[in-house]
Amino acid sequence: MAEDVRAEMVSTVFQVVVSAGDTVQEGDTLVILESMKMEIPVIAEESGTVTSVDVQVGDVIKQGDLIAVIS
Numbered sequence: 001m002a003e004d005v006r007a008e009m010v011s012t013v014f015q016v017v018v019s020a021g022d023t024v025q026e027g028d029t030l031v032i033l034e035s036m037k038m039e040i041p042v043i044a045e046e047s048g049t050v051t052s053v054d055v056q057v058g059d060v061i062k063q064g065d066l067i068a069v070i071s
Contacts, residue, residue, distance in 0.1 A: 001027050002071040003045060003048070003069065003070045003071070004036065004040060004066055005030060005044070005065075005066070005067045005068045005069065006064055006065060006066055007033070007042075007061045007062065007065045008045060008066060009026070009034065009035055009040075009060045009063055010059075010060070011033035011034060011035035011040065011060075012033065012035070012058065012060050013031060013033060013034075013056060013057050013058060013059045013060075013061065014031075014032045014033060014039060014057070015031065015033065016030075016031050016053060016055065016056065016057055017029050017030055017031055018050050019050065020036070020050055020051060020052050021049065021051060022050045023047075023048070023049050023050075024044045024047060024049075024050060025044065026034075026044055026045065026046055026047050026068065027043055027044065028043065029041045030042045030043065030044055030050070030063050030067065031053075031055060031067055031068070035059075042068075046070060048070040048071050049070065049071055050068055050069070050070055051069045051070065051071045052069045052070050053068045054066045054067060054068060054069075055067050055068075058062060059069055
């Protein structure tokens with residue numbers, strides 16, 4: 001079953017840590033967001049393979065925007 005990883009707040013993508021095809025474990029950092037000068041890691045909530053990364057460094061994202069998909 002695929003897990004959509006979505007933004008929880010308005011922020012800017014500061015760093016993309018994973019790429020499509022990477023294997024991740026629950027708790028691994030996928031991307032790091034920046035909001036109000038704070039760095040906020042986005043963590044995988046399940047283990048699997050990253051099937052897509054839908055953001056790039058510098059993107060401004062809103063709450064609910066798709067960040068990545070893990071299957």
